[in-house]
Amino acid sequence: EARYNFKEIEPKWQRRWEASDLYRVTEDSDKPKFYCLEMFPYPSGNLHMGHVRNYSIGDVVARFKRMQGYNVLHPMGWDAFGLPAENAAIHRGIPPAEWTWSNIANMRRQLHAMGISYDWDREVATCHPNYYRWTQWLFLQMYKHGLAYRKKAAVNWCPSCVTVLANEQVVDGACERCHTPVMRKDLEQWFFRITAYAERLLSDLQQLPGWPEKVKIMQENWIGRSTGAEVIFRVEGSDEEIPVFTTRPDTLYGVTYMVLAPEHPLVAKLAAGTPQEKEVAGFVQAARYLSDLDRTATEKEKEGVFTGAYAINPVNNERVPIWIANYVLMEYGTGAVMGVPAHDQRDFEFARKYNLPVEVVIQPQGQELDGATMTAAYVEDGIMVNSGPFNGLPNREGIGKVTAYLESTGKGKARVNYRLRDWLISRQRYWGAPIPIIYCDHCGLVPVPEEDLPVILPEGVEFKPTGESPLKNCPEFVNTTCPRCGGPAQRETDTMDTFVCSSWYFLRYTSPHSQERAFARDKVDYWMNVDQYIGGVEHAILHLMYARFFTKALYDFGLLGVEEPFQNLLTQGMVLKDGSKMSKSKGNVVSPEEIIERYGADTARLFILFAAPPERDLEWSDQGVEGCYRFLNRVWRLVAAYADAVRRDGGTPVVNAPADRELWRLLHATIKKVTEDIEQRFNFNTAISAIMELVNGCYRYQDTVAENEQNLPLMGEVLRKLVTLLAPFAPHIAEELWQGLGGRESVHLESWPAYDPAALVEEEVTLVVQINGKVRDRMQVPAGLPEEEVKKLVLKREKVASLLAGQQVVKVIVVPDKLVNVVARW
Ligand code: ANZ
Numbered sequence: 157e158a159r160y161n162f163k164e165i166e167p168k169w170q171r172r173w174e175a176s177d178l179y180r181v182t183e184d185s186d187k188p189k190f191y192c193l194e195m196f197p198y199p200s201g202n203l204h205m206g207h208v209r210n211y212s213i214g215d216v217v218a219r220f221k222r223m224q225g226y227n228v229l230h231p232m233g234w235d236a237f238g239l240p241a242e243n244a245a246i247h248r249g250i251p252p253a254e255w256t257w258s259n260i261a262n263m264r265r266q267l268h269a270m271g272i273s274y275d276w277d278r279e280v281a282t283c284h285p286n287y288y289r290w291t292q293w294l295f296l297q298m299y300k301h302g303l304a305y306r307k308k309a310a311v312n313w314c315p316s317c318v319t320v321l322a323n324e325q326v327v328d329g330a331c332e333r334c335h336t337p338v339m340r341k342d343l344e345q346w347f348f349r350i351t352a353y354a355e356r357l358l359s360d361l362q363q364l365p366g367w368p369e370k371v372k373i374m375q376e377n378w379i380g381r382s383t384g385a386e387v388i389f390r391v392e393g394s395d396e397e398i399p400v401f402t403t404r405p406d407t408l409y410g411v412t413y414m415v416l417a418p419e420h421p422l423v424a425k426l427a428a429g430t431p432q433e434k435e436v437a438g439f440v441q442a443a444r445y446l447s448d449l450d451r452t453a454t455e456k457e458k459e460g461v462f463t464g465a466y467a468i469n470p471v472n473n474e475r476v477p478i479w480i481a482n483y484v485l486m487e488y489g490t491g492a493v494m495g496v497p498a499h500d501q502r503d504f505e506f507a508r509k510y511n512l513p514v515e516v517v518i519q520p521q522g523q524e525l526d527g528a529t530m531t532a533a534y535v536e537d538g539i540m541v542n543s544g545p546f547n548g549l550p551n552r553e554g555i556g557k558v559t560a561y562l563e564s565t566g567k568g569k570a571r572v573n574y575r576l577r578d579w580l581i582s583r584q585r586y587w588g589a590p591i592p593i594i595y596c597d598h599c600g601l602v603p604v605p606e607e608d609l610p611v612i613l614p615e616g617v618e619f620k621p622t623g624e625s626p627l628k629n630c631p632e633f634v635n636t637t638c639p640r641c642g643g644p645a646q647r648e649t650d651t652m653d654t655f656v657c658s659s660w661y662f663l664r665y666t667s668p669h670s671q672e673r674a675f676a677r678d679k680v681d682y683w684m685n686v687d688q689y690i691g692g693v694e695h696a697i698l699h700l701m702y703a704r705f706f707t708k709a710l711y712d713f714g715l716l717g718v719e720e721p722f723q724n725l726l727t728q729g730m731v732l733k734d735g736s737k738m739s740k741s742k743g744n745v746v747s748p749e750e751i752i753e754r755y756g757a758d759t760a761r762l763f764i765l766f767a768a769p770p771e772r773d774l775e776w777s778d779q780g781v782e783g784c785y786r787f788l789n790r791v792w793r794l795v796a797a798y799a800d801a802v803r804r805d806g807g808t809p810v811v812n813a814p815a816d817r818e819l820w821r822l823l824h825a826t827i828k829k830v831t832e833d834i835e836q837r838f839n840f841n842t843a844i845s846a847i848m849e850l851v852n853g854c855y856r857y858q859d860t861v862a863e864n865e866q867n868l869p870l871m872g873e874v875l876r877k878l879v880t881l882l883a884p885f886a887p888h889i890a891e892e893l894w895q896g897l898g899g900r901e902s903v904h905l906e907s908w909p910a911y912d913p914a915a916l917v918e919e920e921v922t923l924v925v926q927i928n929g930k931v932r933d934r935m936q937v938p939a940g941l942p943e944e945e946v947k948k949l950v951l952k953r954e955k956v957a958s959l960l961a962g963q964q965v966v967k968v969i970v971v972p973d974k975l976v977n978v979v980a981r982w
Pocket residue numbers: 382401402403404407417483484485486487488489490491492493494495496499500573
């Protein structure tokens with residue numbers, strides 16, 4: 157009998173599945189649909205263990221659902237635009253397209269070698285003109301609906317990557333990719349108006365019970381909703397007004413100064429002609445080199461300068477100095493803050509540093525605060541004091557009352573503020589989807605007509621990191637004619653953030669070949685939304701927020717019938733080695749290709765699914781891999797030992813003998829456990845251990861039951877079910893063994909086994925009967941029989957009664973399902 161030769165069977169089945177279109181799907185209204193999606197990879201060149209984990213998890217879900225009778229869409233593609241391709245071009249002279257496509261080819265080959273059940277016919281690559289044409293088209297829809305706009309903005313600028321970064325790509329004040337501190341720079345940029353969806357993005361999180369709580373909390377914090385009021389301060393001696401956003405209108409009488417962000421448009425005007433003018437200009441210049449995070453960090457020294465101008469407090473007409481300071485951000489609220497040092501810690505520190513007055517307006521119950529002597533801001537609740545008509549009110553009530561007063565006098569209004577900023581999508585980069593806009597001297601900004609799409613990314617472009625898009629060096633691209641007047645015009649040379657491309661790829665999978673539209677309405681309606689999305693938690697904010705925004709916008713444009721893209725989300729843990737994340741920089745990488753070469757894809761998949769539940773981090777273990785490989789060999793030998801006999805001696809099993817009944821019970825208990833572990837909890841690890849138990853049970857049966865008494869129809873049934881249960885985890889070996897057991901069609905077309913609840917009951921057990929500790933008898937009783945019943949039964953037995961004749965029963969001790977001991981005396 158042949159040994160387990162994964163090197164032969166894995167490529168063989170991969171070829172046959174491919175040739176028979178086993179995983180190809182089309183819309184089928186007779187079946188319930190299931191859309192199973194793993195986050196598509198960036199084609200860096202090679203699969204890493206994180207990919208292997210992500211796709212193995214997804215493949216179990218897809219195969220399991222397919223066997224349960226669902227019409228399963230399980231696609232794969234490439235998030236193929238982005239910086240690394242461009243860096244390869246700069247450092248190694250390889251054109252980005254060539255680098256990307258050859259990486260895709262290699263990774264596609266590696267994915268095939270893993271035996272994942274993708275419908276490859278639906279493969280997409282975001283860098284293909286057939287794809288980015290529709291990314292451009294979606295940009296135009298955003299533009300048409302007022303959700304894409306251009307403005308000059310102070311942007312995050314990475315001096316090392318020489319590009320603009322989205323707020324989301326700035327981590328701890330530094331570029332997320334190269335960790336260089338980020339600067340501020342004013343540039344004309346394209347934005348998507350995601351802030352128009354802030355409220356829906358927040359409140360619709362409640363419609364997502366199938367998302368991890370931690371991801372929803374991260375999104376909630378990112379959106380950062382605050383309620384309060386906008387209060388309008390007048391500038392003394394001018395018509396200018398400065399609105400401020402505050403969450404504490406109850407402290408309005410405690411304002412002792414006002415602060416503007418250094419970039420606030422009024423700054424230069426206010427300081428003009430004052431003795432402070434020069435100092436102010438110097439301060440503004442310096443602030444550009446500080447990131448938002450550095451500016452607002454609580455441990456950071458608050459610094460500012462007086463502008464020389466004054467504002468008027470609208471409730472008491474007090475005159476307060478206007479300062480500028482690094483702790484106020486232009487992008488938040490109105491870019492201006494009312495300073496209330498007695499009740500805000502940052503204001504307090506600022507006031508103490510620059511000798512500004514501290515005025516208490518909220519008094520704690522039973523305690524007298526003094527602004528001159530207090531050592532920290534009082535930020536708790538209390539009673540309003542020094543607040544004119546509001547004196548004596550609890551401050552929580554005061555918030556509403558002061559706001560109402562401001563509204564009635566036209567000096568302010570209630571306001572909700574979000575931390576979420578509009579999404580900056582321009583990149584001064586080559587390898588991305590060109591923004592389909594033309595600038596005409598005569599007509600101004602003109603969108604490229606839809607029928608002229610795609611705006612093709614030209615080849616043979618020169619790369620010089622200048623901070624401008626390399627497309628600027630390409631006159632054939634830049635120079636064009638105006639679609640409106642036919643005169644000379646220039647193309648936009650910025651490309652789109654790659655997060656734009658990945659915000660709609662799950663829709664393209666539903667009609668990947670369409671030349672007419674981004675996605676066909678009937679197909680997208682059939683498949684959406686994604687029933688199970690699986691990926692890394694590092695995308696908790698960016699990608700998942702943008703994809704939700706796109707889905708909502710397209711719903712509003714009437715192009716989609718759903719408002720949320722991903723019904724259920726599973727965020728997988730990391731793959732660790734020696735306690736830290738597997739990564740090139742740590743030099744602790746185990747390459748999937750090596751593992752597949754040595755043990756086969758089935759072992760690699762099984763190990764990664766067995767080593768930890770999907771959401772937890774997983775520690776790589778060579779012994780663990782070895783163990784999984786031994787297990788598959790054990791399954792192989794077991795099936796090989798019975799395959800011929802089972803094929804000859806088929807039929808429905810008759811289960812009578814106790815050993816047969818035990819094996820039958822174990823089979824059904826295993827089916828139940830594996831089904832529930834996959835379906836309810838994604839506990840693939842415990843599902844796999846249950847399958848291992850079943851294999852042990854089979855070996856026990858083989859070892860303890862004489863060969864001529866072994867129930868071959870039963871064994872056949874058990875092995876066929878065993879192989880079926882194994883199929884989602886280790887698809888190649890399962891297929892090979894299935895054929896060995898006489899299967900005609902693919903095991904992956906089998907129905908998922910159902911268990912028989914009746915088979916789970918352990919029907920009868922044998923009790924040992926003792927009298928005064930000596931074994932005297934045995935009796936068969938129903939399993940789990942209550943103690944009282946056992947006592948009655950044992951005393952009624954003829955043999956026991958005769959042995960006890962003339963004696964007195966003192967007590968009866970019962971060990972349930974095992975033993976009963978009668979204690980008796982003469
Ligand atoms: C006066 C005040 C008094 C404030 C008080 C707080 C406490 P969240 O909760 O994050 O929304 N603020 C407003 N705009 C700002 C900006 N552009 N840069 C820096 N700080 C800004 O915080 C809102 C509070 O942060 C606002 O309420 C304002 O300070 C400050 F006892 O106004 B408050």
